[in-house]
Amino acid sequence: MSALSSLAPLGDAASTVAAHVDAARLLRSIETLASFGARSDGGVDRPALSERDLDARRYLIDRATELGCTVTTDACANLFIRRPGSENLAPVMTGSHADTQPSGGRLDGCYGVLAGIECIAALNDAGVRTRRPLDVVVWTNEEGTRFQPGAMGSSAFVQPALMERYRTVSDANGVTLAEALDAHANAFPSLTARAEQTPGHAFIELHIEQGPQLELADLPLGIVSGIQGVRWYAVTCNGVAAHAGTTPMPARRDAMTLAIAVRAEIDAFAHTLGLADTRVTFGRWSVTPNSINTIASCVTFTVDFRHPDERVLAAFDQQIAQCAQRHGVALEALFSHAPVDFAPALLTRLSDAADALDAPTMKLTSGAFHDAMYLAQHCPTAMLFVPSRDGISHNPLEHTDDDYLVLGTRALAHCLTALCNDA
Amino acid sequence: MSALSSLAPLGDAASTVAAHVDAARLLRSIETLASFGARSDGGVDRPALSERDLDARRYLIDRATELGCTVTTDACANLFIRRPGSENLAPVMTGSHADTQPSGGRLDGCYGVLAGIECIAALNDAGVRTRRPLDVVVWTNEEGTRFQPGAMGSSAFVQPALMERYRTVSDANGVTLAEALDAHANAFPSLTARAEQTPGHAFIELHIEQGPQLELADLPLGIVSGIQGVRWYAVTCNGVAAHAGTTPMPARRDAMTLAIAVRAEIDAFAHTLGLADTRVTFGRWSVTPNSINTIASCVTFTVDFRHPDERVLAAFDQQIAQCAQRHGVALEALFSHAPVDFAPALLTRLSDAADALDAPTMKLTSGAFHDAMYLAQHCPTAMLFVPSRDGISHNPLEHTDDDYLVLGTRALAHCLTALCNDA
Numbered sequence: 098m099s100a101l102s103s104l105a106p107l108g109d110a111a112s113t114v115a116a117h118v119d120a121a122r123l124l125r126s127i128e129t130l131a132s133f134g135a136r137s138d139g140g141v142d143r144p145a146l147s148e149r150d151l152d153a154r155r156y157l158i159d160r161a162t163e164l165g166c167t168v169t170t171d172a173c174a175n176l177f178i179r180r181p182g183s184e185n186l187a188p189v190m191t192g193s194h195a196d197t198q199p200s201g202g203r204l205d206g207c208y209g210v211l212a213g214i215e216c217i218a219a220l221n222d223a224g225v226r227t228r229r230p231l232d233v234v235v236w237t238n239e240e241g242t243r244f245q246p247g248a249m250g251s252s253a254f255v256q257p258a259l260m261e262r263y264r265t266v267s268d269a270n271g272v273t274l275a276e277a278l279d280a281h282a283n284a285f286p287s288l289t290a291r292a293e294q295t296p297g298h299a300f301i302e303l304h305i306e307q308g309p310q311l312e313l314a315d316l317p318l319g320i321v322s323g324i325q326g327v328r329w330y331a332v333t334c335n336g337v338a339a340h341a342g343t344t345p346m347p348a349r350r351d352a353m354t355l356a357i358a359v360r361a362e363i364d365a366f367a368h369t370l371g372l373a374d375t376r377v378t379f380g381r382w383s384v385t386p387n388s389i390n391t392i393a394s395c396v397t398f399t400v401d402f403r404h405p406d407e408r409v410l411a412a413f414d415q416q417i418a419q420c421a422q423r424h425g426v427a428l429e430a431l432f433s434h435a436p437v438d439f440a441p442a443l444l445t446r447l448s449d450a451a452d453a454l455d456a457p458t459m460k461l462t463s464g465a466f467h468d469a470m471y472l473a474q475h476c477p478t479a480m481l482f483v484p485s486r487d488g489i490s491h492n493p494l495e496h497t498d499d500d501y502l503v504l505g506t507r508a509l510a511h512c513l514t515a516l517c518n519d520a
Numbered sequence: 521m522s523a524l525s526s527l528a529p530l531g532d533a534a535s536t537v538a539a540h541v542d543a544a545r546l547l548r549s550i551e552t553l554a555s556f557g558a559r560s561d562g563g564v565d566r567p568a569l570s571e572r573d574l575d576a577r578r579y580l581i582d583r584a585t586e587l588g589c590t591v592t593t594d595a596c597a598n599l600f601i602r603r604p605g606s607e608n609l610a611p612v613m614t615g616s617h618a619d620t621q622p623s624g625g626r627l628d629g630c631y632g633v634l635a636g637i638e639c640i641a642a643l644n645d646a647g648v649r650t651r652r653p654l655d656v657v658v659w660t661n662e663e664g665t666r667f668q669p670g671a672m673g674s675s676a677f678v679q680p681a682l683m684e685r686y687r688t689v690s691d692a693n694g695v696t697l698a699e700a701l702d703a704h705a706n707a708f709p710s711l712t713a714r715a716e717q718t719p720g721h722a723f724i725e726l727h728i729e730q731g732p733q734l735e736l737a738d739l740p741l742g743i744v745s746g747i748q749g750v751r752w753y754a755v756t757c758n759g760v761a762a763h764a765g766t767t768p769m770p771a772r773r774d775a776m777t778l779a780i781a782v783r784a785e786i787d788a789f790a791h792t793l794g795l796a797d798t799r800v801t802f803g804r805w806s807v808t809p810n811s812i813n814t815i816a817s818c819v820t821f822t823v824d825f826r827h828p829d830e831r832v833l834a835a836f837d838q839q840i841a842q843c844a845q846r847h848g849v850a851l852e853a854l855f856s857h858a859p860v861d862f863a864p865a866l867l868t869r870l871s872d873a874a875d876a877l878d879a880p881t882m883k884l885t886s887g888a889f890h891d892a893m894y895l896a897q898h899c900p901t902a903m904l905f906v907p908s909r910d911g912i913s914h915n916p917l918e919h920t921d922d923d924y925l926v927l928g929t930r931a932l933a934h935c936l937t938a939l940c941n942d943a
Contacts, residue, residue: 200809308766325765329812340913341801341824342748342887343731346791348911353802357780368769378764379776380814382807386623389752389803389822389854391914399812401764431812464765488771490763491814 110225110518112453115511117219120503126211127502129156130195131203140493141203144268145196145238145249146174146277151284153195157210157235158285164217166233169291172260173253174281176235177291180217180227182517187298188230189516190476191216191509193468194239194250201240202495204502208483209303210235212506219510227517229298236468243268244277246432251468255475297476299443299516302469303509304480305497306461309488316459317501318508319482320447324463324470325376325403326410326436330417332359333427338386338394349392353384356396359424366416367402376403376464405436405462437470440477447481450511456504465490481508533648534937535876538930540642546929547922549634552579553618554626563916564626567691568619568661568672569597569700574707576618580633580658581708587640589656592714595683596676597704599658600714603640603650605940610721611653612939613899614639614932616891617662617673624663625918627925631906632726633658635929642933650940652721659891666691667700669855674891678898720899722866722939725892726932727903728920729884732911739882740924741931742905743870747886747893748799748826749833749859753840755782756850761809761817772815776807779819782847789839790825799826799887828859828885860893863900870904873934879927888913904931 133153134143143149154176161168161178169177179188193209213233220227236254241247244266253259264275282288306312311319336352360379367377378401385395402413410433421428444460451458463480472478483505486496556576557566566572577599584591584601592600602611616632636656643650659677664670667689676682687698705711729735734742759775783802790800801824808818825836833856844851867883874881886903895901906928909919 306766307763309768309771327765337912338915339911340730340888341803342750342799342826342889343729343913344799344887344911345732345796346798346800348732351801353805357783360780373768375769376765376767377769378774378813378815380764380807380812380816381810382776382805384803384805387804390801390824391803392801393803401813403765464767465763466765488762488767489760490766492761 111450111511111514114216114219114223114225114514115454115507117223118215118503118507118510119218120499122218123211123215123503123506124499126160126214127203127207130207130211134197136200136493138493141197141201142199143195143197144243145240146281147243150196151281154235154285157195157214160214164214164221166217168288170288171254171291172257173250173263174237174278175250175254178214178217178233180220180231182227182230184228186229187295188232188293189513190232190234190297190300191302191513192234192236193302193304194236196238196240196243198240198242198491200493201491202493204305204495204497205307205490206239208305208502212303212509215506216510216513220514225514227514229517229519231513231517232297239468244274248466248468248471251471255471298519300469300472300476300478301443301447301509301512302467302480303505304467304482305490305495306482306485307465307488307490308485310461311459311482311484312486312488314459316457317484317504318451318456318458319461320444320451320458321439321463321480321482322444322460323405323439324437324466325405326407327432327434327466328400328402328410328413329432330400331397331429331431332356332400332421333395333397333429334359335395336393339392341390341392344392352393352396355424355426356398359420359426360398362420363400363417366420367413370412370416371404371409374404374406377401399431403464407436434466434470437473439473439479443477443479446512446515447479447508450508450515453511454504454507456508481505533941534873534934537639537642537646537648537937538877538934540646541638541926541930541933542641543922543926545641546634546638546926549583549637550626550630550925553630553634557620559623559916561916564620564624565622566618566620567666568663569704570666573619574704577658577708580618580637583637587637587644589640591711593711594677594714595680596673596686597660597701598673598677601637601640601656603643603654605650605653607651609652610718611655611716612936613655613657613720613723614725614936615657615659616725616727617659619661619663619666621663621665621914623916624914625916627728627918627920628730628913629662631728631925635726635932638929639933639936643937648937650937652940652942654936654940655720662891667697671889671891671894674894678894721942723892723895723899723901724866724870724932724935725890725903726928727890727905728913728918729905729908730888730911730913731908733884734882734905734907735909735911737882739880740907740927741874741879741881742884743867743874743881744862744886744903744905745867745883746828746862747860747889748828749830750855750857750889751823751825751833751836752855753823754820754852754854755779755823755844756818756820756852757782758818759816762815764813764815767815775816775819778847778849779821782843782849783821785843786823786840789843790836793835793839794827794832797827797829800824822854826887830859857889857893860896862896862902866900866902869935869938870902870931873931873938876934877927877930879931904928
């Protein structure tokens with residue numbers, strides 16, 4: 098029986114801290130963070146380690162300092178905002194990321210960071226001292242839009258050896274991650290390196306759902322039992338470029354016609370294999386020469402297949418390979434990640450927190466990747482979701498009702514306080 | 521009965537000039553012209569009015585001058601290489617273009633220009649003086665890859681009012697056609713403006729087929745009875761961008777799924793309407809946001825539909841409009857051109873020339889646009905094709921056997937000489 102399942106009583110402290118969550122302060126902080134890289138359409142464009150991101154980090158560091166916290170960093174410029182504990186125990190960790198999609202919203206990632214900081218403020222206001230330290234972490238480059246892959250900060254935290262490769266990655270302007278990290282170091286010369294070597298006691302990530310399930314069920318909180326596994330492939334179909342006006346239809350080898358047929362076949366077996374849990378997306382298409390009056394000579398499209406069952410993912414790998422061979426098209430595996438199951442004991446702790454607040458919940462699986470996907474390899478991990486209006490995310494229209502944002506933060510505060518008092 | 525059908529005898533002069541076509545000189549000129557903008561793969565990249573095109577034009581003007589011709593130009597920098605006639609009669613015109621696709625071959629357009637110049641050389645060598653002048657024309661920007669639309673030179677020659685709009689068109693670097701025309705004028709300060717105001721007596725364009733029909737029929741010459749009509753459309757399908765991992769399949773509005781369904785429907789009625797003469801191509805695709813893990817919010821694809829029968833084209837217009845309305849997708853008409861029927865009398869004159877050379881021919885319709893499509897509005901016009909190996913064009917692999925290139929030029933010389941001696 099692990100420390101987490103030791104049935105520590107959800108004492109008064111947790112409820113007191115949850116009650117000290119200040120809705121206005123939380124919502125104001127979301128407004129403020131959204132101003133760094135604000136888009137005219139209400140969205141946010143804040144690439145990882147850009148000037149705008151450095152401004153955002155300066156704001157977060159200033160807030161942390163005002164709250165009496167220390168801030169440390171590591172090889173990937175993750176920020177660790179620590180509220181100390183009274184005993185020399187492994188920290189409880191929470192947090193998310195502060196970079197955004199190019200046309201992103203103000204909540205994806207930011208909400209988890211700011212809710213964590215609000216929990217520290219509530220702990221302070223409630224005058225609660227916890228046994229364990231609480232770390233609110235700002236993970237670097239979760240979105241992966243400036244530097245690929247995404248979740249660099251959290252994956253490198255768990256597997257530091259990844260940094261050697263990550264440092265050489267360039268953005269679209271040829272700036273390497275190493276150079277961007279140097280700029281970060283120069284911007285914050287007083288940040289010291291994180292000393293912690295022991296695994297965290299727990300990691301809880303609070304996030305917007307980015308899907309419609311909570312809204313459809315009309316529930317304010319989702320307890321996330323895991324993250325779907327994923328396969329990313331690129332399929333390249335070759336044809337012969339030829340003149341659209343002169344080439345009789347039977348003489349054509351149109352790469353787009355082939356690509357559409359192969360896509361239809363993949364779509365069909367994805368659904369046959371995965372049934373209602375299947376998520377399959379053909380999101381990126383590149384057509385050569387992409388000319389009105391020339392038959393396509395080459396089409397590459399991507400496949401994003403997700404499922405919570407590793408056996409289904411394995412069967413999909415097999416079938417897509419056979420399909421590619423049958424059609425004579427090239428298949429490139431771009432990325433894969435096994436399904437992640439979060440720590441059952443932490444799911445119980447989140448349920449307990451929601452119950453204490455009389456908040457109804459549902460269990461669900463995350464379809465999106467999160468930093469928690471990597472943290473799950475480091476320490477007991479779980480996630481808490483609040484609803485996304487119309488399921489929309491990665492979009493300036495991303496929205497969660499204020500009441501849900503506050504309730505999610507209260508549940509987080511309750512759970513973190515309890516975890517921070519674990520033996 | 522027009523002057524063209526006056527049964528002018530195909531006298532000795534025409535056969536003599538055809539016999540004076542110098543195969544080595546013709547082939548050498550093709551080599552030389554291909555050197556301006558030569559690609560390492562054997563192809564040519566020579567955008568209209570680029571430095572490379574100016575170099576090519578300098579070579580053509582120098583050759584014309586050596587052959588005793590005058591060279592004039594007009595508002596669109598078309599070059600008119602004139603071999604004078606003995607009487608004050610409307611000129612016989614031939615020629616094509618010297619700009620290429622970005623990864624073009626050495627024959628598309630260039631062959632027609634160089635064959636015309638070879639005809640002048642053969643007329644000179646044969647010591648033949650004709651009644652009418654012969655104009656070999658180099659039409660500006662037929663390909664339309666630097667400045668849109670294509671066939672600028674020939675269309676503006678026929679409709680000079682088009683120049684006002686054409687002059688404002690910019691290339692990918694923001695250079696306007698007006699600026700490019702100024703550069704051309706500065707490069708060739710001694711060129712004077714073409715004085716001719718009367719329509720030509722005839723225009724004959726010799727060209728590679730750019731399709732497989734002559735090769736499939738194993739015939740060296742094609743007499744082109746007309747050019748297919750064409751419709752170009754852009755179809756824009758809107759969906760909702762959403763997360764590939766979190767959005768259940770039934771909740772998706774995937775713009776690509778819609779686009780593929782609409783494309784299938786257009787493809788189906790294009791074939792039902794046009795039967796074996798249908799040419800339909802969906803060549804250009806633009807996907808937004810074109811991201812692996814985001815459902816497409818918008819897909820635009822182009823439709824290129826060609827058919828020799830205007831009634832079929834009109835029915836297609838009607839059906840695609842209904843289809844777009846039914847699916848709620850946006851339809852933009854980008855370009856249209858009615859089928860062109862070439863002058864029957866000129867087809868006979870081309871047949872006569874081929875017969876005189878014992879060259880078997882077939883009649884065919886051009887699937888590609890050519891400058892002749894516009895010249896047909898100006899004066900009696902026809903085209904002559906030589907075979908394209910594997911039907912390939914707009915490609916460095918574009919190839920026609922030397923024997924066919926020479927035979928095509930002899931047939932052109934025969935026909936032009938006869939036409940130049942028309943009363």
